[in-house]
Amino acid sequence: MKVTVVKNVLAANDRIAAENRALFDKNGVYVINLMSSPGAGKTTLVEKTILALQNRYRIAVIEGDIQDTYDADRIAALNIPVVQINTGGACHIDGNMIRESLPAFDLALIDLLICENVGNLVCPAEFKIGENAKVMILSAPEGADKPAKYPLIFQESSVMVINKIDLFPYVDFDLAKAKRDALSINKELQIFEVSCKTGAGLDDWIKWLTDRIDDFKKPRV
Amino acid sequence: MHELYLVESVLNIVQDYAVKQEFKKVNSIVLSFGRLSCIDPKSLQFAFEVQAKETPAENAALQFKILPAVIHCFSCGRDLELDIYEGTCPRCKGEEVMLVGGTEELQIIEMDVD
Numbered sequence: 648m649k650v651t652v653v654k655n656v657l658a659a660n661d662r663i664a665a666e667n668r669a670l671f672d673k674n675g676v677y678v679i680n681l682m683s684s685p686g687a688g689k690t691t692l693v694e695k696t697i698l699a700l701q702n703r704y705r706i707a708v709i710e711g712d713i714q715d716t717y718d719a720d721r722i723a724a725l726n727i728p729v730v731q732i733n734t735g736g737a738c739h740i741d742g743n744m745i746r747e748s749l750p751a752f753d754l755a756l757i758d759l760l761i762c763e764n765v766g767n768l769v770c771p772a773e774f775k776i777g778e779n780a781k782v783m784i785l786s787a788p789e790g791a792d793k794p795a796k797y798p799l800i801f802q803e804s805s806v807m808v809i810n811k812i813d814l815f816p817y818v819d820f821d822l823a824k825a826k827r828d829a830l831s832i833n834k835e836l837q838i839f840e841v842s843c844k845t846g847a848g849l850d851d852w853i854k855w856l857t858d859r860i861d862d863f864k865k866p867r868v
Numbered sequence: 869m870h871e872l873y874l875v876e877s878v879l880n881i882v883q884d885y886a887v888k889q890e891f892k893k894v895n896s897i898v899l900s901f902g903r904l905s906c907i908d909p910k911s912l913q914f915a916f917e918v919q920a921k922e923t924p925a926e927n928a929a930l931q932f933k934i935l936p937a938v939i940h941c942f943s944c945g946r947d948l949e950l951d952i953y954e955g956t957c958p959r960c961k962g963e964e965v966m967l968v969g970g971t972e973e974l975q976i977i978e979m980d981v982d
């Protein structure tokens with residue numbers, strides 16, 4: 648007997664993500680899902696973003712490391728509430744992991760929640776968590792072929808941060824190709840070229856984020 | 869690696885249907901996904917064989933419908949199917965292209981059950 652199904656395999660995760668989203672909306676929490684390869688600069692960008700915005704917004708962080716707590720410790724050092732998710736070896740965070748970590752926060756007291764995903768360009772793009780925006784980082788040493796090789800994450804993201812531009816003199820990174828290929832996959836993609844080391848370009852990223860949060864928090868009539 | 873999680877979700881869906889529609893055994897499952905979605909059929913098959921043990925889907929045959937990668941090229945105006953996406957048009961080498969297919973997520977299309 649044939650049974651017609653036609654169902655997204657990750658529909659159950661999508662449902663949990665939508666429930667998370669409803670909870671975030673109720674509490675006015677703007678949520679970012681931050682993704683990249685290992686070492687592209689996620690935690691560093693989180694630190695810089697906190698330093699730029701902590702007087703303006705109440706910020707909290709979820710760290711999705713596979714095991715250690717190095718990244719969570721770096722955030723805690725900035726006096727920001729942080730929860731380390733135990734992904735149990737999983738290569739991504741999913742809607743349920745976020746849901747289970749939420750009781751550790753008072754959502755009513757948070758304006759911006761940044762979720763640092765596991766370093767990986769494949770699975771994090773597939774699993775929604777209830778975010779307002781997916782933000783991905785491509786760092787110069789990784790090479791400009793990544794958009795063409797891993798199109799899904801570029802398609803799903805609202806923002807691509809090209810990080811480590813201070814290393815341009817030392818690595819062969821074809822900036823024009825990276826941007827062209829990423830836009831051929833997602834023409835709405837916002838692109839920022841930054842160095843978390845020197846601080847170059849970070850203002851534009853901060854301005855984009857501030858505009859999104861303020862727009863999100865604006866009372867609707 | 870994500871194939872493990874995808875298979876787990878496939879098996880959960882199969883289990884739901886097995887309860888609702890009261891079948892005991894799945895003979896085959898048709899799955900579809902885009903060629904560029906970084907899903908490896910071999911890993912999916914392997915993960916399935918391991919995880920389907922002692923479920924109604926044990927020994928079920930997996931069939932994959934892999935949707936092609938498709939670009940639209942603004943230089944030559946064509947829509948082309950490709951095996952590998954390199955950001956350029958393989959026909960005219962144009963760089964003004966748009967990816968229009970190939971990243972579709974994993975879906976269960978149908979099952980054959982007893």
Ligand SMILES: Nc1nc2c(ncn2[C@@H]2O[C@H](COP(=O)(O)OP(=O)(O)OP(=O)(O)O)[C@@H](O)[C@H]2O)c(=O)[nH]1
Binds near residue numbers: 689718765766843
């Ligand atoms: N030169 C340079 N180094 C950077 C920059 N941003 C981050 N780094 C360095 O890159 C390394 C990795 O940065 P992290 O922020 O830990 O990267 P991550 O993406 O959080 O890494 P995982 O969580 O392990 O996946 C660190 O040594 C950073 O100091 C940059 O703009 N320029």
Ligand SMILES: [Mg+2]
Binds near residue numbers: 689
């Ligand atoms: Mg990190």
Ligand SMILES: [Zn+2]
Binds near residue numbers: 767769770869870871
């Ligand atoms: Zn994975």
Ligand SMILES: [Zn+2]
Binds near residue numbers: 941942944946957959
């Ligand atoms: Zn062409």
